[in-house]
Amino acid sequence: MQYEKCLEVLKGAIERRNRLQAELLLCSAELAENLAQAMALGAPGNEVLSLLRFLASSSDGQSVTSSTGDLTVPAQKASEPPLPPPPPMPELKIVSKPTKERAKERAWEILHNCDLAVGVTVGRVAQQLQTEGFPMATENTVRGWLGQWAYTGGARRVQGTGVPTYVPSRPLDSAASPEEASVEDQPVPPLLSQAHALVVQNGGTMYTRDLAPLLGMDAFRLGTTLGNLMRQVGVRRPGDGKVRLQPTDYQAPGFKADWLLKAIKGYEDRVAKRPGTS
Known part of the structure; x- marks a missing residue:
């Protein structure tokens, strides 16, 4: 069978590779031990460094360890450039997170800053709040706020407009809060x-x-x-x-x-x- 011959060749290649790998390990251990002994006997440092550079470049990323584990030569190429320093971290700015409560307060301000002859619509207030960074201020949410203020007397709905339009009942400086609007003139709040x-x-x-x-x-x-x-x-x-x-x-x-x-x-x-x- 032709494949049997291929298997025999493959088996021989594996055995040869295993022998070479074992010999390489023995050589590496012998090199490391000889270097350690040379350093102990006072070998010049420049000669040891040159040998270490040669060993590192020839081992191509392999580390060399003695059989006793006393010396490890790191795998490092002399020609490899040092890594550049990391870029500086950008300055972090702490920004307060927009909240629904703050959006409601801002809607109250928009209402009281509107042109009293024109008023504001739900869509106008919602669009302004979205532009200012309040994604939670949807039209349904703003409609609820304006409706509530109209119920409690803080706002007044303009009659005769096709789209629900609101104006403030009182100037902003005299309106303490939306919920504190006066209801004295109404029999039931x-x-x-x-x-x-x-x-x-x-x-x-x-x-x-x-x-x-x-x-x-x-x-x-x-x-x-x-x-x-x-x-x-x-x-x-x-x-x-x-x-x-x-x-x-x-x-x-x-x-x-x-x-x-x-x-x-x-x-x-x-x-x-x-x-x-x-």
């Missing part, structure tokens, strides 16, 4: 009525964290604002304001429809008691 309607639509009980996005607010501000509105007419949420959606569910801050309705009736009764009202 619109935010309270809106929250009550949403809670009724969702089964009569809602966690604050679920109600807040529907009103375009964060949970903390919604809880604080609604709680203050309720306390103004003597209504307090029992159990520190914590509710359960079902008897077996966990407790969390929230609102019940009957609590909000009680506050609404409190505002209606207060208006009815004012002089000049029938």
Whole structure:
């Protein structure tokens, strides 16, 4: 068989390579030991270095170790240029991360800086915020903010425009915050009525964290604002304001429809008691 002859040749080549490799290892060990002995006997350093350079270049990347492990000659080519120094690290600048809360504050400023004769649209505010680096300020988010401010009296929707347009109810220097807009001239604060309607639509009980996005607010501000509105007419949420959606569910801050309705009736009764009202 022809392949048998090829296998015999291959076997002979392998054996020859193994013999040469073993001899190379013995030669390398002998070289290393002789160099070590020469250095111990005081051989001139320049001659030892020249031999090391010759050994390194001829070994082509091989390291030479004595049989006893006493001396290792690193594989290094004398002609190899040193590595260039690493480039300087660029200066790091710490930039504050844009947040949804900051985007809302900026939207409040855009609203109050608009031309009162023209107003601003949801798309205009959202586009400005996106340009300023607030990717979270989508049109739906901005629509919720402007709608909430219109409900609480901080903004006013312009009538007779094809696209919903808003203007501020008060100058910026007299508007402390979106949630602190005055509702004295309204029998029931619109935010309270809106929250009550949403809670009724969702089964009569809602966690604050679920109600807040529907009103375009964060949970903390919604809880604080609604709680203050309720306390103004003597209504307090029992159990520190914590509710359960079902008897077996966990407790969390929230609102019940009957609590909000009680506050609404409190505002209606207060208006009815004012002089000049029938």
